[in-house]
Amino acid sequence: QVQLVQSGAEVKKPGASVKVSCKASGNTFTSYVIHWVRQAPGQRLEWMGWINAGSGSTKYSQKFQDRVTITRDTSTSTAYMELSSLRSEDAAVYYCARSLSDAFDIWGRGTTVTVSS
Amino acid sequence: SYELTQPPSVSVSPGQTASITCSGDKLGDKFVCWYQQKPGQSPVVVIYQDIKRPSGIPERFSGSNSGSTATLTISGTQAMDEADYYCQAWDISTAVVFGGGTKLTVL
Numbered sequence: 001q002v003q004l005v006q007s008g009a010e011v012k013k014p015g016a017s018v019k020v021s022c023k024a025s026g027n028t029f030t031s032y033v034i035h036w037v038r039q040a041p042g043q044r045l046e047w048m049g050w051i052n053a054g055s056g057s058t059k060y061s062q063k064f065q066d067r068v069t070i071t072r073d074t075s076t077s078t079a080y081m082e083l084s085s086l087r088s089e090d091a092a093v094y095y096c097a098r099s100l101s102d103a104f105d106i107w108g109r110g111t112t113v114t115v116s117s
Numbered sequence: 118s119y120e121l122t123q124p125p126s127v128s129v130s131p132g133q134t135a136s137i138t139c140s141g142d143k144l145g146d147k148f149v150c151w152y153q154q155k156p157g158q159s160p161v162v163v164i165y166q167d168i169k170r171p172s173g174i175p176e177r178f179s180g181s182n183s184g185s186t187a188t189l190t191i192s193g194t195q196a197m198d199e200a201d202y203y204c205q206a207w208d209i210s211t212a213v214v215f216g217g218g219t220k221l222t223v224l
Contacts, residue, residue, distance in 0.1 A: 035213065045152075045160065045203055047213035059212055062118070095159060102207060103150045103165035110159055 002026045004034075004096050004108035011114045017084040020111045022096030029077035030054040033099045036070060036081040039110075040092040050099070051079055083113075091115045119208040121216035128222045135191040137219045139204030142185060147206045149187040151180060154218075155200045163202075164189060191221075199223045 007021040022034060036048040049060035051070045058070050064083070072079045079096060094111045097104035121141045129135040139149065149167050152160035162171055164180035167187065177192045187206075191198055204216040 037215075044217045045154075045205075045215040047215060050212075061212065097160075101165055101169075102148045103162045103171075104152070104160070104205070105162055105165075105171065107159040107161075 002028075002098065002106050004098065004106055006094075006096060006108040006111045009112040009114070011116065012086050013117055014087055014115060016086050017082055018086060018113050019080055019082040020094050020096075020113070022079045022081070022108050024053075024077045024079070024098075026077075029072075030074055034070075034072070034079040035097045035099055035104060036068075037095045037097055037104070038092040039095070040089070043092075046092075048081065048083075048094075053079065086113075086115045088115050119206075119211040119214050121204055121206060121214055123202075123204060123216040123219045125217070126220045126222065128224060129191075129194045131196060131223055132193055135194045135198070135221055135223075137189045137191075137202050137204075137221065139187040139189075139216050140185055141206065141214075144185050144187055144206060145183045147182075147208065149180065149182045150205045151178075151187075151189045152203045152205065153198075153200045154203065160203065194221075194223055196223050 003025045005023045032053045035050040048064050051058045067084045069082045096108045098106040151164040153163050154160040163178045167182040168180050179190045181188050201218045203218045
């Protein structure tokens with residue numbers, strides 16, 4: 001069964017960048033579309049963007065497009081999300097998820113990002 | 118930008134039917150998914166493409182979508198169904214949008 005394993009919690013200072021990884025099990029990574037979704041404490045799910053793991057094409061939410069970069073490494077079946085210019089309101093749990101048949105069918109367990117001076 | 122609106126909370130007695138709505142402009146023209154999220158856990162899809170139920174999701178979960186409103190219905194609600202529920206749709210301009218979430222309380 002496909003699993004998405006995310007990197008561990010991060011603590012960053014305001015203005016810094018954070019890069020979160022999402023490693024997929026199985027051998028069909030290049031057929032995946034991987035999304036990044038974040039959730040601030042007590043808040044709604046918020047979509048940030050996706051990457052087609054095969055072609056490398058990306059699409060970002062307008063809210064984040066100036067600060068987020070999503071990449072992938074097909075040799076390690078890993079997707080990455082880098083968010084720059086961090087501010088306190090970026091403190092959240094960041095999830096990667098695979099989309100299939102219009103749904104996010106598999107989710108990682110989430111990576112907590114803390115932003116504190 | 119496209120928005121989806123959900124009631125903040127819904128309460129239901131065990132064994133009764135819970136209905137959670139999700140509203141958006143011409144939502145019936147889009148496919149809607151529903152996710153269940155329990156505290157400290159990742160979301161789980163319970164309904165996709167408006168009405169389809171993934172394997173492993175109990176039959177008591179069903180969905181509909183028409184006009185401007187999609188509805189998640191849980192028949193014979195159980196205590197284990199207590200969770201936050203989010204609707205989600207795809208939009209040509211916004212790409213992916215989530216509703217604000219509904220806290221389902223079973224009491």
